[in-house]
Structures are given as structure tokens and as C-alpha cells.
Amino acid sequence: MRIAVPNKGRLHEPTIDLLERAGLHLENGADRKLYADTVDPDVSVLFARAADIPEYVADGAADMGITGYDQVREARVETVAELLDLEFGRCRLVLAAPEDGDIGGIADLEGGTVATEFPNVTRDFFADTGVEPDIVEVSGATELTPHVEMADAIVDITSTGTTLRMNRLAVVEEVLASSVRLFAREDVLEQPKIEEVRTALASVVQAEGKRYLMMNVPEDRLEDVRDVIPGMGGPTVMDIADEEGTDASGTVAVHVVVDERAVFETITEVKQAGASDILVTEIERLVE
Ligand SMILES: Nc1ncnc2c1ncn2[C@@H]1O[C@H](COP(=O)(O)OP(=O)(O)OP(=O)(O)O)[C@@H](O)[C@H]1O
Numbered sequence: 001m002r003i004a005v006p007n008k009g010r011l012h013e014p015t016i017d018l019l020e021r022a023g024l025h026l027e028n029g030a031d032r033k034l035y036a037d038t039v040d041p042d043v044s045v046l047f048a049r050a051a052d053i054p055e056y057v058a059d060g061a062a063d064m065g066i067t068g069y070d071q072v073r074e075a076r077v078e079t080v081a082e083l084l085d086l087e088f089g090r091c092r093l094v095l096a097a098p099e100d101g102d103i104g105g106i107a108d109l110e111g112g113t114v115a116t117e118f119p120n121v122t123r124d125f126f127a128d129t130g131v132e133p134d135i136v137e138v139s140g141a142t143e144l145t146p147h148v149e150m151a152d153a154i155v156d157i158t159s160t161g162t163t164l165r166m167n168r169l170a171v172v173e174e175v176l177a178s179s180v181r182l183f184a185r186e187d188v189l190e191q192p193k194i195e196e197v198r199t200a201l202a203s204v205v206q207a208e209g210k211r212y213l214m215m216n217v218p219e220d221r222l223e224d225v226r227d228v229i230p231g232m233g234g235p236t237v238m239d240i241a242d243e244e245g246t247d248a249s250g251t252v253a254v255h256v257v258v259d260e261r262a263v264f265e266t267i268t269e270v271k272q273a274g275a276s277d278i279l280v281t282e283i284e285r286l287v288e
């Protein structure tokens with residue numbers, strides 16, 4: 001089983017990091033080779049350009065792929081299926097035009113020109129609108145084209161909006177929302193390894209933004225503590241043995257997974273409800 005992953009650019013590092021955290025440590029691949037092995041003898045990695053990955057998977061050079069949804073859509077591959085949203089590399093493809101120009105809406109582009117690195121996505125977008133501008137494919141610096149009379153508008157990636165602003169361009173319409181996805185070729189979907197890899201990566205995504213809380217609670221305050229815990233699926237409650245090894249301590253240990261954003265409030269509330277010795281830890285993986 002081979003996974004194609006970005007060889008450079010902004011998706012490379014986070015993708016490698018995700019594989020590592022999922023337990024798929026890379027081996028023999030640190031020196032910018034084309035392939036790397038992983039600790040799992042049945043899983044190897046192929047490094048490719050983010051834009052080429054969907055095609056590599058469709059053609060059989062790899063079985064699974066990790067790249068932006070925008071690239072999957074642009075490649076128009078029909079034989080791959082999405083398995084998982086990896087929830088990083090979030091960005092939008094937008095139709096944008098000069099702030100002070102005459103393009104205020106899609107209709108203003110009839111007979112006009114749109115420059116983009118994503119001609120297929122752009123064509124599909126306009127096909128639904130009934131407006132038919134010329135589409136010019138460029139391979140970078142798309143934001144400059146409206147200022148050198150090459151195009152009336154562009155379809156390009158934005159996330160913080162800085163690049164658009166710097167080039168005095170304003171969003172006319174959103175074309176596509178993207179994030180990085182795990183996908184596989186349809187003819188290998190039934191292979192058990194695919195599900196193993198999906199589960200491992202999903203466990204990392206699941207753990208992101210979650211914290212593990214442990215605390216001691218007097219048995220007679222347990223209900224009060226339980227009432228203020230927002231945990232997923234309810235807390236785990238365990239007896240604590242006292243010095244003689246019997247469980248007569250009257251105290252229980254409560255463990256719970258909570259959303260990172262709820263940690264601060266939860267600590268205050270469980271403390272008021274009688275909990276003590278509260279411990280907060282990160283979660284590496286969470287297999288559901
Ligand atoms: N500003 C951004 N914020 C978030 N995600 C982005 C941003 N720019 C690009 N991406 C995502 O990363 C993918 C690859 O972009 P990146 O810039 O890393 O590669 P690239 O420009 O194709 O690299 P290269 O051309 O050097 O191979 C995009 O298809 C998109 O999914």
C-alpha cells in the first residue's frame with residue numbers, strides 16, 4: 001500500500017507530522033528521496049507535488065493520497081474516493097477582481113477574462129452560472145494578472161486575505177472551500193490496510209483540540225461533579241484504593257475527555273463541585 005504525500009510546499013511538513021503522530025513513522029526517506037518506508041512494512045510513502053497527487057492515485061502510482069480538496073477537484077479524477085477530512089490546509093478558492101474596477105458580480109464577466117491556476121474548477125464554477133468568460137491558465141502570481149490587463153478577474157486561493165488585499169483585489173464570490181483530505185483509489189477501498197491507515201489518521205484528527213482531565217472526587221460529591229462535566233460519552237469513574245489496598249477511601253478518580261476550549265471553565269466548576277488533584281494532559285490519539 002503506497003500513500004502519495006506532498007514533497008514540498010506548505011502541506012509537506014504538516015502531512016509528515018500527521019503520519020508520525022498516527023504511528024506511521026517514516027524510515028529511509030529523510031534525504032529527499034522519491035520514496036520512504038514506514039514502520040509498517042506494508043505501507044510506503046511516495047513524495048509528489050500537491051497538484052499531481054490525485055492523478056498519481058488515480059493512475060496507480062500510489063493507492064492513497066493526501067492533498068488539498070482543491071487539487072482533487074482540479075484533477076477531475078473519477079476513480080478516487082475521499083476517506084477523511086484531515087482538517088488542515090484550510091483555504092478558499094475565490095473569484096476576485098480589482099477593488100475599484102467594474103466587476104461587481106459574476107454577470108459582469110460575460111465576455112471577460114479570468115486567470116487562474118485552477119482552470120477546471122473555474123470552468124465548472126462558471127458552467128453553473130450561465131456566464132462564459134475566457135479562462136486563461138497561469139502557473140503562479142495570479143494576483144498580478146488583473147493589473148497588467150491580462151485578466152478582468154482571477155480565481156485563486158485565499159486564507160488570511162493578505163495577498164488579495166496587497167494586490168487591491170476584492171472577493172466577488174466563493175468558488176470552493178478546501179482542506180486537506182485523505183483519499184484512495186476505488187478499486188483498493190476494500191483492502192483492510194486502507195481502513196487501518198484511515199483509522200490511525202482519524203485518531204490524530206479526533207485528538208486535536210481535546211484534553212484529558214483526571215481528578216479525585218469524594219464519592220458523595222460525584223453527582224455534583226458529573227453534572228458540570230461536558231465530556232464526550234460521560235466520565236470514567238474508578239475506585240481509589242486506600243493505603244491498606246481496600247477501596248474504603250471514599251474517593252473516586254474521574255477521567256474525562258473535554259474540548260480544549262472547555263478546559264478552563266470545567267476546572268473551575270469541578271473544583272467548586274468538590275474535585276481535587278486535577279490533572280490536564282494532551283491526547284496523542286483517540287480511536288473511536
Ligand atoms: N494560503 C493558504 N492557506 C491554506 N492552504 C493553502 C494556502 N495556499 C495553498 N494551500 C493549500 O496547499 C495546497 C498546495 O499549496 P502549496 O503552495 O503548498 O503548493 P504549491 O504552491 O503547489 O507548491 P509548489 O508549486 O512549490 O510545488 C493548495 O492546493 C491548497 O490546498
Ligand SMILES: O=P(O)(O)OC[C@H]1O[C@H](OP(=O)(O)OP(=O)(O)O)[C@H](O)[C@@H]1O
Nearest residue numbers: 010140141157158159160161162163164
Ligand atoms: O490569503 P493569504 O493568506 O494571503 O494566502 C493566499 C496565498 O497563499 C498561496 O500562495 P503561497 O504562499 O503558497 O505561495 P505560492 O504562490 O508560491 O504557492 C496562494 O497561492 C495565495 O497567493
Ligand SMILES: [Mg+2]
Nearest residue numbers: 009010140157
Ligand atoms: Mg502555493
